[in-house]
Amino acid sequence: xxxxxxxxxxxxxxxxxxxxxxxxxxxxxxxxxxxxxxxxxxxxxxxxxxxxxxxxxxxxxxxxxxxxxxxxxxxxxxxxxxxxxxxxxxxxxxxxxxxxxxxxxxxxxxxxxxxxxxxxxxxxxxxxxxxxxxxxxxxxxxxxxxxxxxxxxxxxxxxxxxxxxxxxxxxxxxxxxxxxxxxxxxxxxxxxxxxxxxxxxxxxxxxxxxxxxxxxxxxxxxxxxxxxxxxxxxxxxxxxxx
Numbered sequence: 001x002x003x004x005x006x007x008x009x010x011x012x013x014x015x016x017x018x019x020x021x022x023x024x025x026x027x028x029x030x031x032x033x034x035x036x037x038x039x040x041x042x043x044x045x046x047x048x049x050x051x052x053x054x055x056x057x058x059x060x061x062x063x064x065x066x067x068x069x070x071x072x073x074x075x076x077x078x079x080x081x082x083x084x085x086x087x088x089x090x091x092x093x094x095x096x097x098x099x100x101x102x103x104x105x106x107x108x109x110x111x112x113x114x115x116x117x118x119x120x121x122x123x124x125x126x127x128x129x130x131x132x133x134x135x136x137x138x139x140x141x142x143x144x145x146x147x148x149x150x151x152x153x154x155x156x157x158x159x160x161x162x163x164x165x166x167x168x169x170x171x172x173x174x175x176x177x178x179x180x181x182x183x184x185x186x187x188x189x190x191x192x193x194x195x196x197x198x199x200x201x202x203x204x205x206x207x208x209x210x211x212x213x214x215x216x217x218x219x220x221x222x223x224x225x226x227x228x229x230x231x232x233x234x235x236x237x238x239x240x241x242x
């Protein structure tokens with residue numbers, strides 16, 4: 001968790017909690033792959049996904065908006081080099097300093113994806129815009145690790161040019177993170193406008209319908225080659241980013 005967070009330390013205010021959900025998913029996945037010989041496995045910690053693929057295996061998941069509308073499909077293979085998927089934005093469970101509806105990031109680990117998605121989502125913003133309302137984080141949640149820093153509490157309708165400008169602010173951060181090797185790709189969404197990193201075309205396609213993951217809890221899925229009896233339980237349900 002600390003390792004993932006510290007990569008972004010010079011990019012703005014962060015704490016190790018920026019990567020907590022992804023780091024937990026990584027930790028559980030590591031325990032699973034240590035305990036058994038697996039061909040394929042994932043751990044979905046409320047939308048932050050740690051992923052393990054071997055030769056000949058693949059993984060697909062859908063991205064969906066807060067309204068259930070399809071945003072796209074992620075298709076990965078072992079050769080993709082992706083170990084984590086995470087989504088952040090102002091409609092999620094955590095507070096956001098930006099106005100993105102959602103930012104989905106693919107990265108070498110779930111912890112890095114979690115931290116990267118949060119940082120990119122924070123950068124999707126229009127400072128001082130009258131349609132955007134903010135409050136101190138600790139006024140919204142008194143135990144927030146963001147202290148008195150302002151977080152977004154609402155965002156009214158924006159013009160196309162304003163949405164594009166806000167998304168470009170986030171995209172610039174995402175492209176930098178890709179160049180640094182912290183993330184592999186990102187897809188950014190704001191009020192029916194989307195942009196993606198140049199690398200995203202290798203992993204993302206778009207479609208019209210999406211299954212909406214009900215959220216909450218930790219789900220794991222494995223393809224087993226040799227698993228000791230009663231090593232751990234699993235639930236073979238779709239892992240979906242929403």
